[in-house]
Amino acid sequence: MFRNEPLTDFSIAANRSAFAEALDRVRRQLGAEVPLLIGAEAVRARKQKVRRNPARLSQVVAVVSQADASDAERALDQAEAALPAWRNRPAAERTALLQKAAEGMRRRRHELAAWQVFEVGKTWVEADADVAEAVDYLRYYAEQMLLLEKPAALTEVPGERNLYRREPLGVGVVIPPWNFPVAIPTGLTAAALAAGNVVLLKPAEQSSAVAFQMVQILREAGIPPGVLQFLPGPGEEVGEHLVRSPRVRWVGFTGSRDVGLRILRTAAEMAPVQQHVKRVIAEMGGKNAIVVDRDADLDEAVMGVVASAFGYSGQKCSACSRVIVLKAIAESFLRRLVESVRSLPIGDPADPSILLGPLVDEQAREKVLRYIELGKQEGRIALQGDLPPGLDGHFVPPVIVAGVVPQSRVAQEEVFGPLLVVLEANSFEQALEIANAVPYALTGGLYSRSPTHIRQAVEELQVGNLYVNRKITGAVVGRQPFGGFKLSGIGYKAGGPDYLLQFLQGRTVTENTMRHGFAPLQE
Numbered sequence: 309m310f311r312n313e314p315l316t317d318f319s320i321a322a323n324r325s326a327f328a329e330a331l332d333r334v335r336r337q338l339g340a341e342v343p344l345l346i347g348a349e350a351v352r353a354r355k356q357k358v359r360r361n362p363a364r365l366s367q368v369v370a371v372v373s374q375a376d377a378s379d380a381e382r383a384l385d386q387a388e389a390a391l392p393a394w395r396n397r398p399a400a401e402r403t404a405l406l407q408k409a410a411e412g413m414r415r416r417r418h419e420l421a422a423w424q425v426f427e428v429g430k431t432w433v434e435a436d437a438d439v440a441e442a443v444d445y446l447r448y449y450a451e452q453m454l455l456l457e458k459p460a461a462l463t464e465v466p467g468e469r470n471l472y473r474r475e476p477l478g479v480g481v482v483i484p485p486w487n488f489p490v491a492i493p494t495g496l497t498a499a500a501l502a503a504g505n506v507v508l509l510k511p512a513e514q515s516s517a518v519a520f521q522m523v524q525i526l527r528e529a530g531i532p533p534g535v536l537q538f539l540p541g542p543g544e545e546v547g548e549h550l551v552r553s554p555r556v557r558w559v560g561f562t563g564s565r566d567v568g569l570r571i572l573r574t575a576a577e578m579a580p581v582q583q584h585v586k587r588v589i590a591e592m593g594g595k596n597a598i599v600v601d602r603d604a605d606l607d608e609a610v611m612g613v614v615a616s617a618f619g620y621s622g623q624k625c626s627a628c629s630r631v632i633v634l635k636a637i638a639e640s641f642l643r644r645l646v647e648s649v650r651s652l653p654i655g656d657p658a659d660p661s662i663l664l665g666p667l668v669d670e671q672a673r674e675k676v677l678r679y680i681e682l683g684k685q686e687g688r689i690a691l692q693g694d695l696p697p698g699l700d701g702h703f704v705p706p707v708i709v710a711g712v713v714p715q716s717r718v719a720q721e722e723v724f725g726p727l728l729v730v731l732e733a734n735s736f737e738q739a740l741e742i743a744n745a746v747p748y749a750l751t752g753g754l755y756s757r758s759p760t761h762i763r764q765a766v767e768e769l770q771v772g773n774l775y776v777n778r779k780i781t782g783a784v785v786g787r788q789p790f791g792g793f794k795l796s797g798i799g800y801k802a803g804g805p806d807y808l809l810q811f812l813q814g815r816t817v818t819e820n821t822m823r824h825g826f827a828p829l830q831e
Contacts, residue, residue, distance in 0.1 A: 386533070387506045473814070503811035508550060595630065597753075632733055753779070
């Protein structure tokens with residue numbers, strides 16, 4: 309029976325000591341080379357990329373080999389060779405290896421989380437939750453595959469036998485993001501492997517060292533080398549080549565809307581030798597809103613908005629980037645919100661007291677700074693926090709923009725950073741209209757004590773995940789299956805009972821059992 313992996317309780321001194329020791333162990337490994345994994349071979353590529361700690365730019369985290377098109381072709385050869393044996397292996401055997409990987413990940417959870425602190429700037433709590441989610445995916449998808457392997461119930465007719473089989477798609481590519489550098493690549497990979505597919509993992513450039521650790525754990529659990537391969541490198545080169553290849557049957561992607569749409573266009577192009585339409589599973593971000601009703605508990609609402617908007621410095625596709633407040637309470641809410649955000653400690657997330665760390669790289673920092681300047685033009689800055697002196701990283705202080713109209717760019721476009729827009733609504737109906745008036749539909753929230761308004765929000769808020777009187781981040785596998793619609797993505801919800809169906813195809817076999825005579829076996 310599936311049970312979620314519990315989060316680490318850092319109020320316990322022993323847990324804090326264990327995590328600090330993991331940070332020290334990983335710190336001693338920093339600067340090592342990260343190879344490609346093509347079949348059973350660890351490959352040092354000609355091109356390499358230095359990955360630095362976004363909170364401490366003088367610190368090299370890893371030197372990552374960069375795959376090219378020729379590496380991708382060799383990996384595809386290995387994948388095609390490994391597919392028949394893996395596809396034909398009983399689901400019980402495949403999923404047993406995933407369960408073993410989950411145990412291996414549990415044993416190394418602090419170390420995996422520590423890698424995230426150094427490579428992508430996650431705080432202790434955020435990094436720990438990411439690993440716990442990855443463990444959940446391994447277990448949950450393993451159990452779900454055992455359910456899907458059972459024959460589907462079909463209508464019975466005398467003299468006829470009907471069989472419904474679910475079979476894997478084949479060779480696929482996983483292209484995950486950097487912001488959940490263990491959970492999302494593990495989830496996509498585990499689902500595909502459980503279903504009998506083989507995977508070429510093209511990790512995000514910003515989190516390749518973390519992804520390498522994840523792949524090692526799965527391989528150590530017994531996943532064959534050709535079944536799971538590791539191809540870090542530039543998306544426009546190795547990623548593009550894999551998505552375009554006629555040998556690839558499916559693509560699993562999580563990331564920005566623009567990249568996701570480009571993958572969809574590229575995958576839809578048919579090569580002359582191609583005999584299948586590629587399946588694309590894509591989660592592409594959000595512009596998520598929390599509505600604060602006039603009768604809301606403002607203390608709870610402020611805490612929920614702060615956690616949703618500024619957890620991991622706003623670098624979550626599920627983050628709250630808009631809060632829509634009923635005008636009657638707007639002034640009081642904004643005043644409390646500003647004071648709460650002003651107190652958030654900023655700095656190196658290796659320090660357990662830090663709640664706001666760096667942005668992942670300089671490109672992300674520059675983009676958020678441009679939106680802050682745009683916010684000054686489209687509204688007024690209610691808060692622009694101060695950065696502590698001496699920081700050596702890609703830091704941006706928390707910013708709250710008020711007085712904007714719903715059609716403004718800062719209220720419409722996804723901003724991956726600590727920038728929150730506050731909008732006012734004259735009525736609850738108008739608040740819902742503002743919340744829905746964006747091209748995304750990922751997460752959303754409501755703080756209200758009105759049963760009528762809660763029911764109305766359930767019916768009318770266009771989001772894949774709606775949270776009432778709680779924060780809108782932190783979906784849990786098996787409890788809150790995650791994913792949206794509109795331009796937030798296509799596909800079934802991750803961590804839910806339908807998710808594995810995307811990696812399978814159905815076949816129906818019908819046999820006439822009313823035999824006419826008997827034909828003995830011929831030698």
